Amino acid sequence: MERDSLGATKKSSPTRISIICSTGDIYCIGPRRFSSQRKRHGFEVDLIFLRATTFWGQSKRRFNAYFDEDDLSESVYQQLLDICRDSAIVGFSVWTHQVEQVTRVTRRLQKELSSLIIWGGIHPTSFPEESLQVVEAICMGEGEVSFLQLAQAVREGRDYKKARGFWFREGGKLIRNREQPLVNDLDDFPFLDFEYEAHFIDDQGKL
Numbered sequence: 311m312e313r314d315s316l317g318a319t320k321k322s323s324p325t326r327i328s329i330i331c332s333t334g335d336i337y338c339i340g341p342r343r344f345s346s347q348r349k350r351h352g353f354e355v356d357l358i359f360l361r362a363t364t365f366w367g368q369s370k371r372r373f374n375a376y377f378d379e380d381d382l383s384e385s386v387y388q389q390l391l392d393i394c395r396d397s398a399i400v401g402f403s404v405w406t407h408q409v410e411q412v413t414r415v416t417r418r419l420q421k422e423l424s425s426l427i428i429w430g431g432i433h434p435t436s437f438p439e440e441s442l443q444v445v446e447a448i449c450m451g452e453g454e455v456s457f458l459q460l461a462q463a464v465r466e467g468r469d470y471k472k473a474r475g476f477w478f479r480e481g482g483k484l485i486r487n488r489e490q491p492l493v494n495d496l497d498d499f500p501f502l503d504f505e506y507e508a509h510f511i512d513d514q515g516k517l
Contacts, residue, residue: 345503
């Protein structure tokens with residue numbers, strides 16, 4: 311099995327990853343940076359923006375979330391399932407004000423997909439035990455290196471539950487792996503992913 315100069319395994323059939331962003335900010339620095347890093351290492355990545363909107367749209371949605379369930383339509387769910395169906399990993403970027411809606415989407419995907427579903431972002435880092443009641447795996451803190459190592463383990467059939475920077479739920483116990491050291495040189499990372507061919511945006515019910 312050949313490896314490149316950065317340690318990434320080269321394979322003939324790339325492993326697919328779906329990254330779902332629920333924030334209203336379409337810029338989404340974290341998910342775009344994760345996507346470009348995975349692509350550099352031979353993964354196929356779909357970026358899915360479920361709640362892209364204007365600033366005022368974000369404000370309205372946050373306000374209405376206190377009164378409305380704000381779930382996705384069945385049509386959007388079916389489109390989302392079709393996009394994610396061949397993904398080995400489905401990752402969510404989760405802020406605390408989105409957690410109820412992300413939980414509903416996660417539960418639906420868990421019922422119909424065999425993918426490993428993980429949460430990353432501010433909410434699971436701040437509330438890890440609560441988050442692990444919903445998903446099997448959460449990324450703690452900065453995840454550029456941690457997520458890459460987990461994805462490489464999944465691709466190569468190794469034990470991904472040894473990945474540093476991750477916590478896992480296994481039966482009734484929690485696995486709390488050591489944190490991943492911060493990267494000192496940000497120039498090690500590629501530029502944010504703006505390759506729109508594999509980007510999906512919820513535009514009035516159509517991804």
